[in-house]
Amino acid sequence: MRILTFVAALMMPLAAQAQDRAPILMDVAETHILPRFDKLPETTGALVSASRVDCDPTSPALRAAYDAAFDSWISASHLRFGPTEVDDRAFAMAFWPDTKGFTTKALSQHIATEDDAVQDPEAYAETSIAGRGFFALERMLFDPAFAEQGNADYRCALIQAIAADIDANARAMADDWQSYAPGLTRPSENGRYRTQDEAMQELFKALSTGLEFTADTRLGRPLGTFDRPRPNRAEAWRSKRSLRHVELSLVALRDLASRLAFDHPDIAADLDAAFARAIENAQAIDDPALAGVSDPQARFRIEALQQSIHDIRAIASTELGPTLGISAGFNSLDGD
Structure with a gap:
């Protein structure tokens, strides 16, 4: 029996590849x-x-539209390949982490010089990537430091230019995905994906990288260390969206995982239960900006959330990946 089990284990990747x-x-x-x-x-x-309609940073309608658009991006942002990466579109949508404060510098430069690139969408798309996307807009809408800088009319034009640039990127990605998707679903010898295994590898990498980014960056950066927590390193803390991004990411990745594990019900059930625990942990935390990393009791709950995401990663890497005959491999967080 042990010999048969051992042989079956050896054959599992081959069987997966033959599917x-x-x-x-x-x-x-x-x-x-x-x-x-x-x-x-x-x-x-x-x-x-x-x-x-209203470029006042405190406008409830503008902030609500910002939240809805940012929600949509976070729910898609784990798909960092193909059209999402062309022309650094993902970074243009969300330049974060910004470890050197480039966003502040880029926006201040625009305002100080009243850069007329704000009047031309193509020109604005050529400006510093740090002054584009949702995090640049977050500064303009939620950071008091920008509320009085420069001329009010120019600040309005800058807000509108950033919003228009975000929209142009969104439309370019949506259009390009329509033509890119067939190559993912029907690999060919001369295509971007030559085999189904290569296409599955790309999708598994998106799952693995998404989980890694959420656990190690979205949560790991503000957690810092027990002696030196870094609440102001949380993602989108100014707009109090930090925890929401964790939950939105988990919901999106749960959907992707369930589809990748469709042919393996036991693994699908393990993954779904692990995601359910992580999402429940996130929803139990009443701390939208993750400021509680500085409080020992609140920090414990955030660390528990992080651990629950590590648990999902373990299932994905030790159960789903080997069963599919693939591994995470290189990911977009590794750099060049």
Whole structure:
């Protein structure tokens, strides 16, 4: 019996490679990827409209449109390959972590010089990537330091230019994903993905990298160390979206994981239970900006949330990956 079990274990990757992955690839593209990028321009378009109606940073309508558009991006941002990475689009949408304060410098420079790039979308798209995207807009809407800088009319134009740039990127990604998706679902010898295994590897990498980024960066940066917590390193803490980004990411990654594990119900159940625990942990925390990393009792709950995400990663790497015959491999967090 042990010999048979050992042989079966050796054969498992080969069996996984022999599977027809077409149904899973089609399902992920049509029900996970494309709907997210189709929705993104709807929300970013509404953001542009709101900025044109009222560019006051404290406008409830503008801030609500900002939240809705940012929600849509976070729900798609784990898909960092293909059209999402062309022309550094993902960084242009969300330049974070910004460890050297480049966003502050870029925005201050625009305001101080009244850079006329704000009048030309193509020109603004060529400006510093740190002055573009949701985190630049967060500074303009939520950072008191920018509330009185320079001329009010110019600040309004800058807010509108950032919103329009976000929308242009969203539409470019949505359009390009329509033509990119068929190559993912139907690999070919001369295509971007030559085999179904390569396409599955890309999707598994998105899952693995998304979990890593949420645990180690979204939570790890503000946690810092027990003796030196860093609450102001939390993602989008000024707009109090830090915890929301963790939850949105988990919900999106849970959906992707369930589709990748569709042919393996036991693993799918393990993953779903682990995601449920992590999401429940996130929802039990009443700390939208993750400021509680500085308080021992609150910190414990945030660390428990981080550990629950590590548990998901363990299941993905030790159960799902080997069963699919693939591994996370290189990811976009590794750099060049």
